[in-house]
Amino acid sequence: MKPRFPIGLPAAAAALLLLAGCSEEPQVVQYEQGRYQGKADARPWEGGAFNGDKTAWERALHDRVRSQNEYQRVE
Numbered sequence: 001m002k003p004r005f006p007i008g009l010p011a012a013a014a015a016l017l018l019l020a021g022c023s024e025e026p027q028v029v030q031y032e033q034g035r036y037q038g039k040a041d042a043r044p045w046e047g048g049a050f051n052g053d054k055t056a057w058e059r060a061l062h063d064r065v066r067s068q069n070e071y072q073r074v075e
Contacts, residue, residue, distance in 0.1 A: 009026075044057060045057035
């Protein structure tokens with residue numbers, strides 16, 4: 001007689017793998033109405049480079065835009 005391979009072991013393993021996918025939790029964030037739960041945004045000039053100086057930030061922004069003009073870069 002030939003030894004028989006137990007069919008119950010592979011069937012149990014397959015059932016375990018199929019059931020493992022059913023226990024996944026939904027990954028959708030539940031928001032409460034009227035409440036923002038994220039990090040508060042800071043203004044661009046409040047960072048470490050400008051230390052709250054809005055005019056210095058505007059000047060740096062203006063200089064950066066001026067350097068992107070091809071006509072002024074060639075001269």
